[in-house]
Structures are given as structure tokens and as C-alpha cells.
Amino acid sequence: MQPAMTTPDPDRLLAELGELVARFAPPGAKLERSTELTSDLSIDSVAAMDLVMEIEDRYGIDVPVNEIADLVTLGDLVDLVARQLGARG
Amino acid sequence: MDIFDKYGTLAQRRAQLLATGIDPFQLEIEDLAGPCEATIRGRRTILLGTNNYLGLTFDPVCIEAGVEALRRYGTGTTGSRIANGTYAGHRALEAELAAFMGRRAAIVFTTGYQANLATIAGLAGAKDTIFVDSDWHASIFDGCLLSGAKVVRFRHNDPEDLDRRLERNPTPGGCRLIVVEGLYSMFGDVARLSEIVAVKKKHGAFLLLDEAHSFGVFGRRGRGVAEELGVEGEVDFIVGTFSKSLGGIGGFAVSDHPRFELLRVAARPYMFTASPGPATIASVRAALAQIAARPELRARLWETARTLHAGLVRLGFVLAAPPGPILSIRLPDERSAVFAWTSLLESGVYVNLALPPGTPGGACLLRCSVSAAHTAEHLEIVLDRFASLAAALARPVAAE
Numbered sequence: 001m002q003p004a005m006t007t008p009d010p011d012r013l014l015a016e017l018g019e020l021v022a023r024f025a026p027p028g029a030k031l032e033r034s035t036e037l038t039s040d041l042s043i044d045s046v047a048a049m050d051l052v053m054e055i056e057d058r059y060g061i062d063v064p065v066n067e068i069a070d071l072v073t074l075g076d077l078v079d080l081v082a083r084q085l086g087a088r089g
Numbered sequence: 090m091d092i093f094d095k096y097g098t099l100a101q102r103r104a105q106l107l108a109t110g111i112d113p114f115q116l117e118i119e120d121l122a123g124p125c126e127a128t129i130r131g132r133r134t135i136l137l138g139t140n141n142y143l144g145l146t147f148d149p150v151c152i153e154a155g156v157e158a159l160r161r162y163g164t165g166t167t168g169s170r171i172a173n174g175t176y177a178g179h180r181a182l183e184a185e186l187a188a189f190m191g192r193r194a195a196i197v198f199t200t201g202y203q204a205n206l207a208t209i210a211g212l213a214g215a216k217d218t219i220f221v222d223s224d225w226h227a228s229i230f231d232g233c234l235l236s237g238a239k240v241v242r243f244r245h246n247d248p249e250d251l252d253r254r255l256e257r258n259p260t261p262g263g264c265r266l267i268v269v270e271g272l273y274s275m276f277g278d279v280a281r282l283s284e285i286v287a288v289k290k291k292h293g294a295f296l297l298l299d300e301a302h303s304f305g306v307f308g309r310r311g312r313g314v315a316e317e318l319g320v321e322g323e324v325d326f327i328v329g330t331f332s333k334s335l336g337g338i339g340g341f342a343v344s345d346h347p348r349f350e351l352l353r354v355a356a357r358p359y360m361f362t363a364s365p366g367p368a369t370i371a372s373v374r375a376a377l378a379q380i381a382a383r384p385e386l387r388a389r390l391w392e393t394a395r396t397l398h399a400g401l402v403r404l405g406f407v408l409a410a411p412p413g414p415i416l417s418i419r420l421p422d423e424r425s426a427v428f429a430w431t432s433l434l435e436s437g438v439y440v441n442l443a444l445p446p447g448t449p450g451g452a453c454l455l456r457c458s459v460s461a462a463h464t465a466e467h468l469e470i471v472l473d474r475f476a477s478l479a480a481a482l483a484r485p486v487a488a489e
Contacts, residue, residue: 045096046446053223053242062257065221065233065240 008082017078020058024051033075044067055081061088092226106427113430113442123147124336124462129439135467137457138441141416143379143386144462145336151375158371165366174364182340182374189377190312190327192343194350199365201301201330202228203358206341208297208328209268211356216263220254222246222280222295224273224449229299233268235358245449246273248284251389255292265294271303271314275448275456277415279303282314286323298325306414311380311387315406331365334380337373339365367368390414390461393468397459400472404479409454417443418455420482426453429478435475 018031025031025041037043043051048071052063055077061084071077093100106113111130120128125136126145143149158178159372166175179197186195198204209232213219217238221229224245233240241258244250246269255265267289269280282298289296308316313329315321325346331339342352352359365373380386391412398412409417420426422445430442433455441456448454 038098042098044446047451049242050450051224053244060257062241062254065242 004065010078010082013082014074015054016058017074017081020054021051021074021077023054031074033073033078035074036072037074037077038072041065059085061085094266109427109431111431111434113427116434116439117291118176121147125460125464125467127439129434132437134434134437135463135471136439137330137463137471138439138460139460140302140333140458141336141460141462142334142390142458143336144375144460145334145376145379147462148336148376148379150379151336153419154375155368155372158367162367164368166364168364169360169362170364171360176364176367176370178367178370178374179343179364182370182377185374185377186341187343189310189381192320192327193345193347195343195352196352196359197370198340198342198359199338199362201332203362204328204330204342205229205299206232206235207358208326208342208352209233209266210358212236212295212297212326213238213264213266213354214259217266218258218260218263219266219268220251220258221268221454222270222273224270224275225268226270226274226301229268229270232340233292238263238266245262246278246281248281248288251285252291253287255288255294265292266297267294268297268299271298271300271307272413272415272428274302274415275454276409276417277413277453277456278410279307279314279413282318282320282324284319286320290323295325296323296330298324299328301330301340302415303329304329306387306390309384310358311384319454331369331373331376335373335376337369337376339369339373386461390459391481393461393463394459396468397457397471401475404472404475406475406479409452414459416457416459417455420453420455423453423480424456429455429482432478432481433474436477438471438474 021031024043024047031040037048047069052068056062063080063084067080118127118129124141124146127134162176166174183195183197198207205228215237219233219238219240221233221240221242222245223242241254242255269285271280278291292318298315303313305311307314315324326342326344328342329340331337331348361456394414395412398408401408407419409419426442433440443454443456445451
């Protein structure tokens with residue numbers, strides 16, 4: 001597991017998460033805050049849970065499954081991870 | 090906007106499958122000739138994907154028990170367990186299941202799906218955290234969501250990952266419940282239960298084990314993987330189904346917890362549905378007695394599983410797990426999986442086609458399940474058809 005960040009910079013977090021999301025997205029897909037996970041990147045609900053598990057390992061956090069269903073955009077994902085990192089302190 | 094618009098991707102994939110001429114997920118079985126043979130699309134077909142592990146669906150004792158109950162008690166209970174749906178048979182089956190599993194109490198549910206839904210949602214609440222294996226069955230997923238608890242997934246069959254996540258989620262003011270399956274239904278791999286139990290004890294969590302596919306199949310008495318691995322005393326709740334080894338429909342949960350019966354007034358999927366019909370209860374009671382009295386059924390199942398596994402490996406197929414009641418063959422992509430499934434069906438062998446998103450890790454699988462009722466002749470035919478399939482898959486046209 002990589003060292004976790006405690007006070008995430010949103011831009012840096014977007015860039016880092018973009019790298020992880022790219023593994024689940026079609027090659028060359030645009031990865032911005034407004035990018036929609038399902039319609040733009042074809043990341044279905046099952047793939048989203050696998051993606052979140054990669055993110056959990058990267059940052060040493062646990063994202064409740066209940067919150068994954070609410071994710072629409074990459075920005076939502078960034079905000080969710082930022083909240084979890086912030087909650088952990 | 091149409092209300093079905095949200096299923097755009099799903100509809101597209103379904104249309105592609107239907108274009109092959111057969112819908113693998115709505116296949117009609119026109120007639121049956123025992124537990125392992127059916128007529129499908131007008132052709133006699135060997136069934137190798139029914140989860141009918143002990144072949145008891147056509148056991149004469151079970152059939153007679155069902156017929157007698159049908160005549161004596163009627164076609165249905167027309168009521169829930171908390172109203173007019175508790176008959177003497179329901180109570181008797183619960184007592185027999187508790188005795189068979191060596192537990193203080195058992196509760197019977199109308200389906201296996203509801204057994205998980207009711208037990209998980211009844212046990213866990215808003216202040217609790219559920220730690221669940223990432224290869225969860227839909228009934229476990231739905232039960233977790235229904236509970237209102239915080240749900241944390243851990244990597245499939247990975248006690249070390251479970252340990253880390255329990256460490257990170259102490260859950261002050263609530264309880265922690267671990268949910269795993271004994272035998273995983275897609276790949277056919279067995280839970281690392283001894284190590285999971287050690288993690289559970291370290292953190293003081295509760296453990297729920299779903300033995301849907303392992304009940305009647307694993308363990309000296311057929312109680313499941315917990316018995317096989319000698320850890321029954323550390324498993325707080327076991328859930329099972331009637332629709333596999335017991336050859337019926339319904340489910341159960343057992344426990345030694347002194348307050349377990351509170352689920353009867355707390356678990357909504359138990360309370361607000363009609364109870365299992367009398368014929369089902371009677372045939373399941375008879376099947377349970379058969380499992381207890383005829384250990385040779387399990388021996389035959391395992392012998393068949395080992396023979397088929399070895400034969401498939403010899404033909405060059407990649408199996409997802411060691412020999413067991415579920416033998417899953419990995420195929421490289423959806424197209425070859427659909428081709429293989431269709432080819433087998435057209436040659437008189439039915440297996441399950443398992444595709445993403447219903448499979449872990451996006452795997453494309455031909456899922457076979459073995460039965461104690463499969464004969465040597467069945468196996469010979471099946472392996473012959475798989476040999477033809479292996480040759481077809483090796484040809485460039487099939488692989489392109």
C-alpha cells in the first residue's frame with residue numbers, strides 16, 4: 001500500500017484518480033471532473049466497485065458500498081475520496 | 090424519456106445475445122427425464138448446469154412426500170409465517186434442520202434469496218458495519234443494502250485484506266458482521282474459512298456463512314464447508330438454500346445465538362411473504378433425511394467431479410478451481426463463451442453461461458455443476474462433446 005495523503009489537494013487527487021480510472025476506461029478517454037463514469041467511460045456498477053477497491057488500497061481508506069451508487073461523474077469520485085481522507089484525518 | 094432508457098447498455102448487450110438465435114438466459118426446458126436429462130429445443134440434452142448436486146429432485150421418497158402433503162394440506166399456505174402460514178411441517182423442518190446442523194435453532198424462508206436478505210438485513214442495522222467478500226451473491230448484496238448498515242467489501246477470499254479493513258473500521262457503538270460464502274458459485278472456489286475465523290476472533294466480529302452451494306456436499310455429515318474445515322463452533326450464523334442439494338425451493342438460517350429467534354419479528358423478508366408451500370416443505374424434509382442417511386450420494390458426486398475435472402483439463406480447458414461440485418471453464422472473451430455455450434447446447438449438453446457484469450473480474454465462464462445422478466455414460470458423452478468444442482475453439486474462425 002502506498003502512503004496515504006491526509007489533506008488532499010483537489011487537483012492532485014483528480015490527477016491521481018484519473019490514472020486509476022484510466023485502467024477501467026476506454027483508451028484515450030477524456031478524464032475531467034465532469035466526465036460521467038457510466039455514459040462516458042462505460043464503467044458499470046460492478047466495474048465501479050472494482051475501481052473503488054483499487055482506490056481504497058491506494059489510499060488506505062474504505063468507501064462504503066452504499067455511497068458508490070451515488071457516483072455519477074469523476075468529480076463525484078474525487079469529492080467522495082476527499083471526504084473519506086478528510087474523515088480519516 | 091422512457092422509463093426503460095436507463096437500461097440502454099443492458100438492452101444493447103441483450104440484443105446482441107438474442108441475435109445468436111438462442112437466449113441463454115431464458116432457455117426453455119420442454120421436458121425432463123430425471124435430474125440429469127431434459128428435452129431442450131426438441132433435443133435430448135444432458136444437464137450439466139442445474140446445481141442439483143445430489144440429484145434428489147426425482148428421488149421417489151421425496152416425490153411421494155410432496156404428493157402426500159399436497160393432498161393433505163393443499164397447494165399453498167396463502168399466508169405469511171406471522172399470520173396463518175406456520176404449519177406443523179414448517180416447525181418440524183426447522184427442528185430437523187437445527188438437529189442436522191447441530192445448532193440451537195433454525196428458521197425457514199420462502200426462497201434462498203430471502204434467507205440471505207432476511208438474515209443479513211435482520212442482523213445488521215444502521216449503526217453496524219458489514220464486511221463482505223467482493224464476490225458476493227446478489228442476495229447478499231441486496232441484504233446488505235436493505236440492512237442500512239455501512240457496507241465494506243474486502244478482496245475475494247483474502248483474510249489479510251479483511252483484517253486490514255476491520256482494523257480501519259472499529260465501528261464504535263455498533264457491531265461488525267463478516268459475510269462470506271462456503272463455496273463460491275461462479276468460480277467454484279472454497280472459502281479460506283479457518284483464516285477468516287482467526288481474523289473474526291481477533292476483532293470480535295460476528296461471522297455469517299452462506300453454505301448455499303456447499304450444504305449437502307462438504308463435510309462428513311454434509312453440513313458444509315464449516316464442518317469440512319472443523320470451524321463450525323466459530324461460525325455464528327449459517328444460511329443455506331433448499332434449491333440445490335435439497336432439490337426444492339426455499340432457504341434456512343441456523344444459529345446457536347440465544348436471541349436468534351428475534352429475526353422472526355425483525356426480518357421483513359421473513360415476515361411479509363407467504364410461507365413455503367406444504368409440498369415443498371415435505372419434499373425438503375424427505376431430502377434432508379436422504380442426505381443424512383445416504384453419504385454415498387456425496388461420495389458419488391465427488392468421484393464424478395474429479396473425473397470430469399481431469400477430463401476437461403486433459404482437453405486443454407482452463408478450470409477456475411480444483412475439482413468440486415462447480416467446475417467453471419474460463420474462456421477468453423464473451424464471443425468465444427457464447428459460441429462455446431451454443432455449440433454445447435446444439436450437441437446436447439447444457440451448461441451455464443456466465444458473463445460480466447454477473448461474474449467476478451469480468452470473467453467469461455462456462456459454468457458446469459456436477460450431480461451424484463450423473464452416470465458414467467453421461468460423462469462419456471459430455472467429454473466427447475467438450476472434445477469437439479476444444480477442436481472448434483482452436484480453429485481460427487471460432488477464435489477470431
